[in-house]
Amino acid sequence: MLTGKQKRYLRSLAHHLEPIFQVGKGxxxxxxxxxxxxxxxxxxxxxxxxxxxxxxxxxxxxxxxxESTGSELVQVIGSTIILYKESKDHKTIELP
Structure with a gap:
């Protein structure tokens, strides 16, 4: 479970990211x-x-x-979802 401070930090990192996947009518x-x-x-x-x-x-x-990916929901803003999951092999983000 992420704390508020960790979620704020992840939101700041995600600000410059582009969406990778799109969920459509399916x-x-x-x-x-x-x-x-x-x-x-x-x-x-x-x-x-x-x-x-x-x-x-x-x-x-x-x-x-x-739930299905085992990740943490960071934020839903507008039509964008931000997810975080700590990597087992490629750990690059250090949470505060």
């Missing part, structure tokens, strides 16, 4: 979760964009992605 699926899991293991911090044509609520998608 919502989340097994393939998307697998790709996100692989990418977050290498990057530790990532942004995911939720498109306007997505039927599901962005907060529900964020919670589902965080």
């Amino acid at each position: 919502g989340t699926n097994e393939q998307l979760v697998r790709h996100i899991n692989e990418a977050i293991e290498k990057r530790e911090l990532m942004k995911i964009s939720v498109l306007n044509n997505c039927i599901e609520d962005k907060h529900d998608i964020a919670a589902e992605l965080a």
Whole structure:
């Protein structure tokens, strides 16, 4: 579980990142979760964009992605989801 200070730090790091994945009208699926899991293991911090044509609520998608990838939900702002997961092999982010 991330503290408020850690979430603020991660939000500042994520500010300059571009979204890597997009969730569209199909919502989340097994393939998307697998790709996100692989990418977050290498990057530790990532942004995911939720498109306007997505039927599901962005907060529900964020919670589902965080649970299925084993990551922490940092923030949902606008149509962007920020996830963090500490990497086992490629640890690059030191949390305060």
